Amino acid sequence: MVLKTLDVLGPLHGYGIARRIEQISGDLLAVNQGTLYPVLLKLEQEGVIVSEWGASENNRRARFYRLTREGRKQLQVETQDWHQTAAMIERFFAAKAEDLP
Amino acid sequence: MKSLRRFFARLANSATRRAHNERISEEIEEHIALQTAENIRAGLSPDEARRQAILKFGGREAVKEDYRTQNSLQWFENFLQDVRFSFRVLRKSPGFTIIAIATLALGIGANAVVFSVLNALILHPLDVPQSESLYQVMRGKDKAGNQSFPDYRDLRDRNRSFDQLVAYDAAIAGFDTGGDPSSAWVELVTGNYFEGLRLHPYLGRLIHPSDEHGPNSAPYIVLSYTYWHVRFHDDPSVIGRVVQVNKNPFTIIGVASPEFHGTLVFFFPDFFVPIVNREQVEQKNAMDDRGKRWVFSVMGHLKPGVTPAQATADLNSIGADLQKSYPKEDNDMSFTLAPPSLYGDYLGRPMRAFLTALMLLAGLILIAACTNLGSLFAARTADRSREVALRLALGAGRLRILRQLFTEAILVSLVGGAVGLSGSVMLVRALSLWQPFTKYPIHLQVNPDANVYALALLLAVVSGLIFGAVPVWQILRTNPNEVIKAGSSGRAGRGLTLRDLLLVSQIAICALLVTSSLVAVRGLLRSVHSSFGFEPQNATLADVDLSMAGYRDDQMPAMQKRMLDAVEAIPGVESVGLVNPAPLYAGSASAVVFTDKTTDLRPANAAAEVFLYKASPEYFHAARTMLLSGRSFIWHDDKDAPRVAVVNAEFARKIFGSVTGAVGEYYKMEDGTRIEVVGIVEEGKYHSLTEDPQPAMFFPILQSPSSETWMVVRSSDAGANALRANHDSQQLVPAIRDTLRNVDPALPVYVQTWTKELDHALFAPRMATLSLGVLGMMGALLSVTGIFGMAAYSVSKRLKELGIRIALGAQRKEVLQAALGRAFKLLAVGSAAGLLLGILASRVLSSVVYQATPRDPVVLAGVVVAMLLLGLVATWIPARRALSIDPATLMRAE
Numbered sequence: 001m002v003l004k005t006l007d008v009l010g011p012l013h014g015y016g017i018a019r020r021i022e023q024i025s026g027d028l029l030a031v032n033q034g035t036l037y038p039v040l041l042k043l044e045q046e047g048v049i050v051s052e053w054g055a056s057e058n059n060r061r062a063r064f065y066r067l068t069r070e071g072r073k074q075l076q077v078e079t080q081d082w083h084q085t086a087a088m089i090e091r092f093f094a095a096k097a098e099d100l101p
Numbered sequence: 102m103k104s105l106r107r108f109f110a111r112l113a114n115s116a117t118r119r120a121h122n123e124r125i126s127e128e129i130e131e132h133i134a135l136q137t138a139e140n141i142r143a144g145l146s147p148d149e150a151r152r153q154a155i156l157k158f159g160g161r162e163a164v165k166e167d168y169r170t171q172n173s174l175q176w177f178e179n180f181l182q183d184v185r186f187s188f189r190v191l192r193k194s195p196g197f198t199i200i201a202i203a204t205l206a207l208g209i210g211a212n213a214v215v216f217s218v219l220n221a222l223i224l225h226p227l228d229v230p231q232s233e234s235l236y237q238v239m240r241g242k243d244k245a246g247n248q249s250f251p252d253y254r255d256l257r258d259r260n261r262s263f264d265q266l267v268a269y270d271a272a273i274a275g276f277d278t279g280g281d282p283s284s285a286w287v288e289l290v291t292g293n294y295f296e297g298l299r300l301h302p303y304l305g306r307l308i309h310p311s312d313e314h315g316p317n318s319a320p321y322i323v324l325s326y327t328y329w330h331v332r333f334h335d336d337p338s339v340i341g342r343v344v345q346v347n348k349n350p351f352t353i354i355g356v357a358s359p360e361f362h363g364t365l366v367f368f369f370p371d372f373f374v375p376i377v378n379r380e381q382v383e384q385k386n387a388m389d390d391r392g393k394r395w396v397f398s399v400m401g402h403l404k405p406g407v408t409p410a411q412a413t414a415d416l417n418s419i420g421a422d423l424q425k426s427y428p429k430e431d432n433d434m435s436f437t438l439a440p441p442s443l444y445g446d447y448l449g450r451p452m453r454a455f456l457t458a459l460m461l462l463a464g465l466i467l468i469a470a471c472t473n474l475g476s477l478f479a480a481r482t483a484d485r486s487r488e489v490a491l492r493l494a495l496g497a498g499r500l501r502i503l504r505q506l507f508t509e510a511i512l513v514s515l516v517g518g519a520v521g522l523s524g525s526v527m528l529v530r531a532l533s534l535w536q537p538f539t540k541y542p543i544h545l546q547v548n549p550d551a552n553v554y555a556l557a558l559l560l561a562v563v564s565g566l567i568f569g570a571v572p573v574w575q576i577l578r579t580n581p582n583e584v585i586k587a588g589s590s591g592r593a594g595r596g597l598t599l600r601d602l603l604l605v606s607q608i609a610i611c612a613l614l615v616t617s618s619l620v621a622v623r624g625l626l627r628s629v630h631s632s633f634g635f636e637p638q639n640a641t642l643a644d645v646d647l648s649m650a651g652y653r654d655d656q657m658p659a660m661q662k663r664m665l666d667a668v669e670a671i672p673g674v675e676s677v678g679l680v681n682p683a684p685l686y687a688g689s690a691s692a693v694v695f696t697d698k699t700t701d702l703r704p705a706n707a708a709a710e711v712f713l714y715k716a717s718p719e720y721f722h723a724a725r726t727m728l729l730s731g732r733s734f735i736w737h738d739d740k741d742a743p744r745v746a747v748v749n750a751e752f753a754r755k756i757f758g759s760v761t762g763a764v765g766e767y768y769k770m771e772d773g774t775r776i777e778v779v780g781i782v783e784e785g786k787y788h789s790l791t792e793d794p795q796p797a798m799f800f801p802i803l804q805s806p807s808s809e810t811w812m813v814v815r816s817s818d819a820g821a822n823a824l825r826a827n828h829d830s831q832q833l834v835p836a837i838r839d840t841l842r843n844v845d846p847a848l849p850v851y852v853q854t855w856t857k858e859l860d861h862a863l864f865a866p867r868m869a870t871l872s873l874g875v876l877g878m879m880g881a882l883l884s885v886t887g888i889f890g891m892a893a894y895s896v897s898k899r900l901k902e903l904g905i906r907i908a909l910g911a912q913r914k915e916v917l918q919a920a921l922g923r924a925f926k927l928l929a930v931g932s933a934a935g936l937l938l939g940i941l942a943s944r945v946l947s948s949v950v951y952q953a954t955p956r957d958p959v960v961l962a963g964v965v966v967a968m969l970l971l972g973l974v975a976t977w978i979p980a981r982r983a984l985s986i987d988p989a990t991l992m993r994a995e
Contacts, residue, residue: 014128015135032159033132037125038167062131063124 002036002043003075006067011054013062014040040065048074125168129161179501183508190509197481198513200886201474205517205564206524207879208470213525213549213557215463215872218532219456221366221547223449227442228360230299235364236409237400237441238266238416241433244446248399250376251391252423252431253291256399259419262412263401265297270397271370274382275649275849277345278332284649284849285328285371287346288363289379295323295357297401298364304329305340305355308375316386319375320351326359328371346374348651348847349381364400366442367543384648384808391430400441409438429703455869462614462876469610469880471564472603473887475571478510480894482572490581503576510569511562518561522554571603601923604891605931611884612935612968617942618877619963621870628863634749634785635684636725637855641814641833642683643668644851645841648808657806658739660845665717667840668814673833675817678720679802683811684787685859690714694798695769696756702771709755711748712787712797715807720799721747721782723813731764731780738779739803747780752796790863812837813855881971884931888975892924896979900986908988920983921976932968936961 005020006012012020017040018033043049048071054064067075133154140150155161191198226232238256239246248256248268257266269290276285291297292310300307303326312319322344324333333339343350351374362369380386387393403412413436420434443449482489492502529547645664647657661679669677682689693707718734720726729750738745748756753763760781767775784794816833834852841850860867896903903916911919 013131013135015132018132019139032164033136033157034129034159034161034164035167037128037164038170041168060131060134061127062135063128 002039002065003048003067003071003078006049006065007072007075011064011066013054013064015062017065043071047071122165122169125165129158129164133158179504180508183505184512186505187509187512191513194481197477200890201477201513202517202520204470204473204883204886205514205561206521207882208467208521208564209514209518209557209560210521210525210528211463211466211876211879212460212560213522213553214528215456215459216556217525217529217547217549217553218545219460220550220552221545222443223453223456224552225366225550227364227366227440228362229364231402232440232442234402234405235298235400235441236403236412236438237364237398237445239437239439239445239447240420241435244437244439245394246398246445246447247394248396249391249394249430250388250396252394252434253396253399255423256416256419260412260415262403262407262415264404265293266399266401267291267294267297268376268396268399269294269364269373270376270379270383270395271368272383273646273649275345275347275646275847276371277348277847278342279344282345282649282847282849284646284851286369287382288370288373289376289382290373291376292319294373299402300361301358302355303358304337305353307355307357308373312375313377315377316388317378317381319377320349320381321354321375322346322351323355323357323373324353325357325362325369325371325373327362327369329356332371347382347649349378351378364398364441365444367545369544384654391427398441398444413438432704459872459876462617462873465610465614466876466879466883467560467564469607469883469887471567472607473883473890474510474513474564475568476603476607476887477890478506478568479572479575480890482506482575483894483898486575486579489576489579493579494581499577503573506572506576507566507569511565514561514565514568518557522557525549525557601927604887604927605934607887608884608928608931608968609934609938611880611887611971612932612964613938613942614873614877614880614935615967616936616939616960616964618870618873618880619960619967620939620957621873623957623960625863625867625870628790631790632783632785633685633859634726634783634787635813637859639816640724640855641816641837642853642855642858643812643814643837643841644683644853645810645812645848646808647810647848649849650845650847652808654806654808657808658803661717661802661810662736664810664841664844665719665812667844668812668837671833671836671840673816673836675815676719676723677815678723678813679717680720680724680799680811680813681715681802681807681809683813683858684712684714684785685790686811686861689788693771694756695771697767697769697775699769702769702773704771707771708768709752709796711752712795714797714799715802715805716747716799717802720813723815725815726785727783729760729781729783731778733780734799734801736803738801742804744774744776744804745779745801746776747782747799748778749782749784749797751784751794752798753778753781755796789865881967884968885971885975888924888928888972889978891927892921892976892979893982895923896920896983903983904986904988907986913984916983916986917980921980924976924979925972928968928972932965935968936964939964 002017002021005017005024009016009020014036015033018036021036040049040051044051044065048068049065050068051063051065053061055061133151136154136157137147137151140153141147143150145153158164227235229235237246238248240248250268253266253268257263257268260266267290269288272287272289273284274287275282277283290308292308292313295302295307296309302323305323307323308319308321312321324339329335329339339353340355342353344353345351357373374382377388379388383395385395387395403409416436417434420431420436423431424434437446439445439449443452489502493499526549529549532545533547535545647660652660665677665679668674690713691710692713693704693710695702695706696708699706699708716734718736718738721728721733728747731747733747734745748763750760753760756768757763757766757778763778763781766778768778769775782799785797786792787795787797814833814837834854838850838852841848841852899920903920906916906919
């Protein structure tokens, strides 16, 4: 989700990412926003995102996260994986007893 | 890949932790500020907006903690923490730490020393190219290395398995660069020697097959690098210089490469000359005499793809053929192959056996050290049960506590290993510089290499894990509630615990070591005091080789007579005798003899193989060899007189059946000569101190001249006290040297007191005794610390109980029994087991030690007394402590 957000909106700070996830999920995923930061750090250590200091909307110092090329690649892979998984599960739910040979 | 990158990022972060803490704090602040602003826009009051923002963010400290965990290497930091903590704990109990480190240093050091020697002598390949395919040819059942030259020639030309078959003989020769004669060790090598060993020169050229054109056709010398360095100070202009070898001109043509010093690991020849010039160096040619097996060693590289088994079969078929063609000279012509570095199996087998036994003993020492430390650690863990319980109660995982204990154990073992290794490296360096035989170019080059360091590290870690593992069960079983409630009294173990078993096995090992070292010491004492058949005290040996100054056979007797007369004239000399070779000296000669009735003189019909000595008339008197019957030689037993011999009692018994009546009898030599026995002397030791009585015969020097001349010089004040007399014979050494120089200045002389000379013969048993003695001492030390630890621990554990006993009126004896009875019981059981093992191990010992038997009452009693003393020493302090308990103070303290 973090990767997709950064892919769609470009460089963003932690709060922005949290907000975006909240908005998209329609407040269904109302976890503590703080848990985002360790995840961001992990992704950064894995090299799929990078971060740098920048100015936020109200002109304060904020850390902006940006997707790397490797991150984009991973996003693609994961998107594809997800579509496959989703399609498979979809088929499971669609299948009815009489369809079986 | 990803996890690796994460690992490095974290490693870097561990170092810059502070910067990261600031970063996360700032990010959190910013996040909350933004959320607050958002909330205000949504219509909340500023205070409420901030409160909601903080709520929404969740636990800030928890996030930070999470972040830190994500950011750092948890286990690595824990490890550092453990190390720091272990250091603190160990520093707090220096006594324990020092004992533990010293114990391990002993154990690991002993292993490192033995392994260095093993590594250098056996595991390390010879410094020649492709040494793995180089094999020496050993002949017959006895795996003899020496061959005759015609046999070598046949093997070389007819085999299809070896790349090249090379041969050499070792000899000592006079070496003179002009006015400075000295003796040097020569290898006489076949023309293909350097080529066959695939060696290249350092300077000039090496000996080549094309140099050989018949006897004495190649007067060339190749110097060894060391000899070139020491004798010629690295002077490159020596190439082409003409020097004298035994008064014959030889041209120096090259210097061998620095790594190469012959094909034996311990014998460093000074230079190499072609074997075709043997007559100039050894006065004998014998190149075509199939019966004379003087070629010291034959070896070669196997052709690629040929296995040793195939090569052996190939050689054996040639051998069978030779045996058929030359039944008189060649019998027992089966062959085996062995690496040449320790002269095949001749030295290789006993050396391997001895070093393996030593390695086993060293291993036992380390195991004893480990059990010792294991029980110490277990005792310590028991004492620290409160601390452990407290940590468990505070939420520490058992795994974490175990990890900390292992860190402690491995820390101790690493430090102990480092101390032991550095000690052993110093010892081994000293060993490399040490030259036990001044006359022979023998070096033990023992340089600790990566193998040794790796072994020491491995041993340290493994032993750390072993003794660290002993208290594991104790920790796992700890129940914090119980321990904290019960206080420090604990239960005094009644049943047989693991610790007891450890201690008993350790004591058994130590008793085994003490037994074997006592056996060895007894054996050595016995062999020193056994009868040699001569008296080395107050006698000096002078060794001269007349051929080094160019004397011919017919000139020798006259010259020897002149030397004897000159030395006898020195004040303080009582008598001088001449013998060759000196008994108990390397290079004993032997010959087969036949009874007078035998007519078919082939080796298979021989009556005995006997040691052969050549002696002057005064020899038996000068050497103090007792003449049992008959007469000694006289100067008229010369070439024109009938052949006579003096034989020893064992010879008489073996050939004639009895000592009485043997005088006047005849026997035959291999060439059919009849020899009359004129005298019988007592038996002695001829080849080694551990030998059974051997037959020996002596020929008069006038009938069998020999260039090698050993003069036995007996000093006259033999009646004076031994110390002074020894001093006098020491003083004779320069006088004898000067006198002989005056007789012929070109003659290299080697003079030494006979007792010193005998050190060579005693070398092997002395080394064995020394190593066993040191190991025995270590074993004793270890059992002292082990018993001490156990006794001290049990006394401190039972202080309260003992205090109550004293308060109730127990006598000193009863207190001691209660406190230390168990330690002594364990000691007794362990010692008995060790003694039993020692008796079983005596077969191994008897191969090195003279008459080794632990069934000797002195040894048995010695072991029992030694173990008892050790027990007393070890329990002395705990016993004092138990006796000095003051019940009143003790009760108050609890």
